[in-house]
Amino acid sequence: RIYLDHNAGAPLRPEARAAMIDALGSVGNASSVHAEGRAARGRIETARRQVAALVGGSADRVVMTSGGTEANATVLSPLQRVGGGMLELDALFIGATEHPSVMAGGRFPPEAVRTIAVDREGVVRLDDLETKLAALAGEGRRALVSVMLANNETGVIQPVAAVAGIARRFGALVHSDATQAAGRIPVDIAALGVDFLTLSAHKLGGPQGVGAIVLGGDLVSPVPLLTGGGQEKNARAGTQNVAGIVGFGAAAEAAAADLGRAEEWRRWRDGLSVLPGAVLVGAGAERLPQTAALALEGARAETLVIAFDLEGIALSAGSACSSGKVQVSHVMKAMGLGDALAASVIRVSFGWETGRDDIDRFDEAWARIVQRLVPGATRAA
Ligand code: PLP
Numbered sequence: 001r002i003y004l005d006h007n008a009g010a011p012l013r014p015e016a017r018a019a020m021i022d023a024l025g026s027v028g029n030a031s032s033v034h035a036e037g038r039a040a041r042g043r044i045e046t047a048r049r050q051v052a053a054l055v056g057g058s059a060d061r062v063v064m065t066s067g068g069t070e071a072n073a074t075v076l077s078p079l080q081r082v083g084g085g086m087l088e089l090d091a092l093f094i095g096a097t098e099h100p101s102v103m104a105g106g107r108f109p110p111e112a113v114r115t116i117a118v119d120r121e122g123v124v125r126l127d128d129l130e131t132k133l134a135a136l137a138g139e140g141r142r143a144l145v146s147v148m149l150a151n152n153e154t155g156v157i158q159p160v161a162a163v164a165g166i167a168r169r170f171g172a173l174v175h176s177d178a179t180q181a182a183g184r185i186p187v188d189i190a191a192l193g194v195d196f197l198t199l200s201a202h203k204l205g206g207p208q209g210v211g212a213i214v215l216g217g218d219l220v221s222p223v224p225l226l227t228g229g230g231q232e233k234n235a236r237a238g239t240q241n242v243a244g245i246v247g248f249g250a251a252a253e254a255a256a257a258d259l260g261r262a263e264e265w266r267r268w269r270d271g272l273s274v275l276p277g278a279v280l281v282g283a284g285a286e287r288l289p290q291t292a293a294l295a296l297e298g299a300r301a302e303t304l305v306i307a308f309d310l311e312g313i314a315l316s317a318g319s320a321c322s323s324g325k326v327q328v329s330h331v332m333k334a335m336g337l338g339d340a341l342a343a344s345v346i347r348v349s350f351g352w353e354t355g356r357d358d359i360d361r362f363d364e365a366w367a368r369i370v371q372r373l374v375p376g377a378t379r380a381a
Helices: 014-024 035-054 068-075 126-138 160-169 242-272 301-310 330-334 356-373
Strands: 062-065 079-082 085-088 091-095 113-116 143-146 173-177 196-200 211-215 220-222 278-280 291-296 346-349
Touching: 014 242, 035 062, 035 211, 035 242, 062 068, 068 143, 068 173, 068 196, 068 211, 091 126, 113 126, 126 143, 126 160, 143 160, 160 173, 211 220, 242 291, 242 356, 301 346, 301 356
Parallel strands: 091 113, 091 143, 143 173, 173 196
Antiparallel strands: 062 211, 079 085, 079 220, 196 211, 278 291, 291 346
16 A cells, blocks of 8 residues: 555654553653653653754743644634733634644634635735734724645645734734644744744654643743643643653654655655646645645546555545535635635655655556546646
8 A cells, every 4th residue: 555645643663652552551640759650751851852942942832732633722712821921812814724633723713713814835925814804903902823734635825924024013922833734844932932822643653642832932832721630831731641742752853854855855755746637736835845836627536536446546535534524625715726726636745664665656557547547637837
């Protein structure tokens, strides 16, 4: 089998597996004062340093969560801790192509959530953000702005540093969901200038069910979604998942070492865009090196996914979260794709265990499948 669905979930890296098996032998609760508890805490602190290092953050500003979804749901709150006090925010501005866990708006009431338009390549329109923030600031109100670093369906990279620069001028806080970007492109939280970054372990070869919020500065920290014990510096209650967190740390370290493969990945990715009949979504934008959203006029994505599955190749129709549903992806809609073309999009996403042979096998399967489904399709110039 060939697995080209890393954006839905990457296979567990051997480094993460080994670290997790070792950690499963650990005894005790990381909050306990005895030697066993201290040892568990030590394992978590190592992982915190590994995760922080992947995004240029500081280990004591990493809040472990149960995944990207929980990290997003925690950060998207109208109440934030700033300095020693609390800050109330009036609105949430989100990009039009965000992941459903951001589109859901977190703890903001639905009427406080506003969308920032994207252009035809799927890149947020900075003029739209600025106009909307200025209008809000004119009313003496403040916002949280949430724009993802890279899109899960298309790989399109957003100008997050520019978003943060504009947001700052209007006193807004800034969050970026870097779930799909981390481990695929260099990420530096200080250079991005955001208050919060979301990460998820299973996209970079760690276990499912673990993620993190990385905080940008010393001042802002999230109001916990899960309350109870004081774990994770009072930002996330609940006994930590030691083995999961250890696996996340090991995967983050290994993913950082893989960043040097980006050029090779980019060449493989670009080869996909010239396959017969393929229309690359977001072709004009900067994109992740290992993601390609390919539309095929005259075909349906569900049919393509099954055809590839029968060829031994796993990939997705649009995002994993929206596949299975009949409606067209909100990402493709926001980018202005027609319904028929949008309904034909498949996502090829690879990563740490992919070899050139896998991409060649995909190319051959594509040729066979397209020949059968859309016999007239030709190779792009
Ligand atoms: N954000 C983005 C951009 C994603 O692609 C995903 C996963 O699909 C998530 C958040 C959710 O992460 P998790 O699966 O860890 O809850």
